[in-house]
Amino acid sequence: MDLKKLFGFEGKTVVITGAASGMAKSATELLLELGANIYAIDINSIDLPVKKAYQADLSKKEEIDHVIDDLPDKIDALFLCHGIAAFPGNELLVQKVNFYSQKYMTEQLLSRISDHGSVTFISSVGGFGWQQVYTKAVELINVPTWEEAMKWYDDHPDLIQSAYVFAKQCLLSYVTYKCMSHEFISRKIRINAINPGDTTTGLTDDFNRSTSPNGDALEGAKMIENIFLKSWNGYAADAKDMGYPLVVIGSDICSYMSGQLIYIDYGLTSSWTSQALLSSNHKTIEEISNDSNN
Numbered sequence: 001m002d003l004k005k006l007f008g009f010e011g012k013t014v015v016i017t018g019a020a021s022g023m024a025k026s027a028t029e030l031l032l033e034l035g036a037n038i039y040a041i042d043i044n045s046i047d048l049p050v051k052k053a054y055q056a057d058l059s060k061k062e063e064i065d066h067v068i069d070d071l072p073d074k075i076d077a078l079f080l081c082h083g084i085a086a087f088p089g090n091e092l093l094v095q096k097v098n099f100y101s102q103k104y105m106t107e108q109l110l111s112r113i114s115d116h117g118s119v120t121f122i123s124s125v126g127g128f129g130w131q132q133v134y135t136k137a138v139e140l141i142n143v144p145t146w147e148e149a150m151k152w153y154d155d156h157p158d159l160i161q162s163a164y165v166f167a168k169q170c171l172l173s174y175v176t177y178k179c180m181s182h183e184f185i186s187r188k189i190r191i192n193a194i195n196p197g198d199t200t201t202g203l204t205d206d207f208n209r210s211t212s213p214n215g216d217a218l219e220g221a222k223m224i225e226n227i228f229l230k231s232w233n234g235y236a237a238d239a240k241d242m243g244y245p246l247v248v249i250g251s252d253i254c255s256y257m258s259g260q261l262i263y264i265d266y267g268l269t270s271s272w273t274s275q276a277l278l279s280s281n282h283k284t285i286e287e288i289s290n291d292s293n294n
């Protein structure tokens with residue numbers, strides 16, 4: 001079996017954002033191996049031998065529009081991966097970078113995506129519990145223009161207060177809401193997201209500093225370890241642990257997969273679900289084990 005053919009990226013046109021670093025850089029390296037023609041975009045310069053690299057700030061509509069004008073007329077796979085950490089005061093910027101620009105780019109480029117093409121996002125375990133904001137997220141998704149969406153954000157300071165979380169929850173709501181919509185399903189365009197757990201990348205230092213109330217990276221790293229790693233004696237993923245599955249999901253290998261929110265976290269969020277389900281029945285894992293032994 002020819003593995004390159006199985007992926008289906010040979011000679012195909014791929015657009016990927018956030019490719020200067022981390023998960024998207026790993027994904028781009030694999031896509032290059034698989035023979036894709038890659039158009040890569042990042043606010044920083046991209047040092048990979050892609051077909052064309054764009055340096056653009058994707059929080060800005062004019063810069064996005066400028067890149068979009070230059071992208072090819074036909075795109076087979078779109079990977080939206082750029083992201084930043086949240087700090088006090090950058091709540092709106094986080095919405096623009098981590099969600100709104102990704103929705104905007106998807107919708108501006110959708111008519112160019114080929115039938116049976118794919119759109120794949122990187123959300124986060126930080127978006128866990130997205131169901132709680134789904135109705136509000138759908139309201140935002142249906143706001144017709146960038147400018148009106150910025151007004152919507154201004155009118156909802158309570159929601160954007162949970163900056164990183166709300167943006168990632170909106171992304172997961174978007175996948176859920178759009179997967180069977182006419183614009184996607186009529187041309188069998190697949191839409192999915194991965195939800196990485198703690199991963200060592202270019203964002204690690206920012207996540208550490210933003211998690212600590214004092215902006216102290218060492219303290220933040222300890223807090224992240226307690227939340228994500230201590231509970232299972234775990235270890236942080238590296239960029240390939242996310243970038244490679246991302247490529248697989250956007251490839252022909254996953255040709256029947258759409259609307260999926262795939263947690264790549266070594267089971268952490270499943271264990272949160274398990275604990276929540278058991279505690280809603282007022283049971284601990286130990287009590288269940290005792291029940292079944294009696």
Ligand SMILES: NC(=O)c1ccc[n+]([C@@H]2O[C@H](COP(=O)([O-])OP(=O)(O)OC[C@H]3O[C@@H](n4cnc5c(N)ncnc54)[C@H](O)[C@@H]3O)[C@@H](O)[C@H]2O)c1
Pocket residue numbers: 017018019020021022023024041042043044056057058059081082083084097098122123124125126195196197198199200201202203204207239
């Ligand atoms: N690292 C983690 O632990 C983790 C966990 C869950 C989700 N994520 C998500 O994974 C995605 C990839 O991040 P990463 O961890 O590989 O970090 P990274 O910093 O290595 O990569 C993110 C890339 O996005 C680019 N970027 C940021 N702002 C941009 C802008 N305004 N315009 C254009 N490009 C911009 C950065 O320059 C960078 O190259 C992000 O969406 C992040 O939120 C990361």
